[in-house]
Amino acid sequence: MLRFFEYVGKPFVLLIEAFGKVILLLVSTISWMVRPPYRIHEIFKQMEFVGVNSLPVVIITGAFTGMVLAIQTYYGFKMFGGESLVGATVALSMTRELGPAITALMVTGRVGSAMAAEIGTMRVTEQIDALYTMSVNPVQYLIMPRVIASIMMLPVLTIVSDFIGIVGGYFVGVRLLNINSGIFVARIIEFVALSDIVNGLIKSAVFGLILSLVGCYKGFGTFGGAAGVGRATTQSVVISSVSILISDYFLTAVMF
């Protein structure tokens, strides 16, 4: 009987243990943010990697998300003559939900995985030990700039995604489905409040924290050579994606 509980309970104990370690890493990261040296150069380098280099994928996914949303809502709303609300629906969906979530998931695939792979490779090739021997704290040098860059750049990418998504929705709605351009824009102005956009951006900052922290945590704890790096990378993407979607629900429930 005891073995049964041990067998069933072990994954939960491991999960709680891992959660505790992530929180400790977060505390350590925050404590290094306020201590010199501030690693401005590293932070800008990571901002370029997380933000600028993610723009193409965010633009493409944002545009097509807005476009498909316009088609779907058009056919639904047409049934009861509500085509004029397509613009507002696309804009609200993009700013409140799809902009932050799709951007975070795309950046997780591109950036979170790269963080886990790069730091994991540094771990198994003793580069992290080398940092310690040179009196450089790897949390400050490697993790802190990545976390700050992700928290700062995810909202920027989300704004781009929101805008491009609405433009994509406009293109499909007005140009292809012949919705009146003035009504399309007027409904957006009428229904979308500033708080919708701001709350979406707050969510995206939280997603940035999650994907960078999980990527760095999995990379930092890598063991077992190339196979270990592969394992850490896969786990970081899966855990980040699931965590983003779960936290999205709770943040939405609290904010909106």
Place this chain on the structure above:
Amino acid sequence: MKIELLNVCKSFKGQVVLDNLNLTVEPNKITVIIGKSGGGKSVLLKHVIGLIRPDSGSVFIGDDEISALNDKKLNEIRKNFGMLFQDAALFDSMTVGDNIAFPIREHTRFSKAEIDVIVKEKLRQVGLKRVTQKMPSELSGGMRKRVGLARALALDPKIILFDEPTTGLDPIMCDAIDRLIVKTQRHTNATCLVISHDIDSTFKIAHKVAMLYDGKIIEYGSPDKIKWSENPVVKNFIAGKSISKH
């Protein structure tokens, strides 16, 4: 700078790696620790630089007990160290020049021009030229070790640790690295601690040799003392015969 390990014990998941180990490394000499692969040599080295803390016992660097220090004080002590890792552990994302400049940029206020001069000087010390702009992936195994050594020497350390410096190299490159270790020690007068299972290399470079077996130092002394040791484990190891436990 003297290195001293007193009654150091370390286990991983119930497996004893270091068992009440005692060792004093003489200052300004080359001491080589020999022993079979997986016998705990690298673990011992990581205790010396504070990457691993002992379960019990003490590690002294000079008069400081590093096993009892907090991270901040430990980092201060580590500035006296340079370490050459088994695969050099060069930062993949940086050029050779940036790798060597890294500890200098971190811990000094030298200008860029001054750092460039130091980097060239360190590369010259290890016999390399015109590689500052190359990436580590463009270097051969021997060159990577040399660059690793140049980086280890960047802050003029008082203690230099070498983790299996000749592993994976051809005999000619092994000899070159051996000569480089001896030359570096003479040039810097640093305390050098080398981990090796290469007997030829050991007798070429060592002032003192310590044999690690079963988590303990079972023999310590001059290369001649080790060469003529009556201890059967040491004799078998030097002769390259497998050691079987009964």
